[in-house]
Amino acid sequence: MWMWWLCLFLPVLREEITEAVFGAVRPETRLALLDHITSPTGLLMPIEDLISGMKERGVHVLVDGAHGPGHVPLDLEALGADFYTGNCHKWMGTPLGTALLHCRREHQEWLRPAVVSNGRNTPLVNGRTRFQEEFQWTGTFDPTPWMCIPVALSVMAEMVPGGWSEVMARNRALAVDARDLLGEGLGQEAMVPNDLLSAMVSFRLPDGDADALHGQLVDAGLEVPVMAWPPTPPGSQHGRILRVSCQLYNDLSDYERLLDVLPGLVLETARKSG
Numbered sequence: 001m002w003m004w005w006l007c008l009f010l011p012v013l014r015e016e017i018t019e020a021v022f023g024a025v026r027p028e029t030r031l032a033l034l035d036h037i038t039s040p041t042g043l044l045m046p047i048e049d050l051i052s053g054m055k056e057r058g059v060h061v062l063v064d065g066a067h068g069p070g071h072v073p074l075d076l077e078a079l080g081a082d083f084y085t086g087n088c089h090k091w092m093g094t095p096l097g098t099a100l101l102h103c104r105r106e107h108q109e110w111l112r113p114a115v116v117s118n119g120r121n122t123p124l125v126n127g128r129t130r131f132q133e134e135f136q137w138t139g140t141f142d143p144t145p146w147m148c149i150p151v152a153l154s155v156m157a158e159m160v161p162g163g164w165s166e167v168m169a170r171n172r173a174l175a176v177d178a179r180d181l182l183g184e185g186l187g188q189e190a191m192v193p194n195d196l197l198s199a200m201v202s203f204r205l206p207d208g209d210a211d212a213l214h215g216q217l218v219d220a221g222l223e224v225p226v227m228a229w230p231p232t233p234p235g236s237q238h239g240r241i242l243r244v245s246c247q248l249y250n251d252l253s254d255y256e257r258l259l260d261v262l263p264g265l266v267l268e269t270a271r272k273s274g
Contacts, residue, residue: 172198179201
């Protein structure tokens with residue numbers, strides 16, 4: 001947690017991240033839960049280096065890739081994590097609640113879902129495994145969102161000539177431009193170097209009421225997350241960060257509009273909090 005806090009004050013380097021993570025490994029460590037992209041700060045973790053280093057230390061890795069699918073290029077086999085879970089509704093345009101779980105084959109014999117149904121003892125046919133039977137049907141639920149994933153992949157790929165590679169490259173390039181525009185306008189240096197930048201970028205704001213600022217931005221026609229940072233109890237007046245995201249429906253004019261209203265609202269909510 002402290003590492004994400006640090007990255008909002010000082011430019012963070014890849015080596016600093018890996019040293020901090022590996023420094024937390026103890027002899028009894030068996031499993032490391034690592035973010036692929038941090039949600040509040042939008043930091044793209046050097047996940048390949050972290051997974052490789054954990055394997056050298058005999059530690060299994062579960063990657064929380066909530067923002068991974070559709071956001072950054074993702075080759076799960078090449079990545080090498082023991083487990084990877086990610087949402088599809090955040091960057092792929094699927095219905096809320098669609099997600100994926102990738103588990104390396106050597107773990108599938110012992111991994112069990114939290115809820116089991118008839119897949120626990122149904123006969124295995126057509127080469128299916130117990131892992132597939134248990135995880136693909138966990139009782140009464142609606143599989144419709146899952147069925148939308150192929151359609152969403154196809155539709156978004158057709159929105160630009162270069163398909164998904166262009167979607168992700170365009171979003172990230174826009175994030176670089178948005179970071180530079182907002183950083184200059186807010187008087188902040190770039191906190192995240194390009195190699196750790198995803199299609200999201202966050203900015204440290206003066207202390208104040210995060211909820212109040214978010215509400216005022218909504219009133220101005222701008223939907224931008226504003227969060228207390230570090231996380232604090234509801235109603236507490238402490239540090240704030242603002243995170244912008246870049247998707248196909250955005251262009252630089254959206255962030256120019258944000259910059260037009262943000263400084264005044266930041267000062268207003270900071271004064272009220274004081």
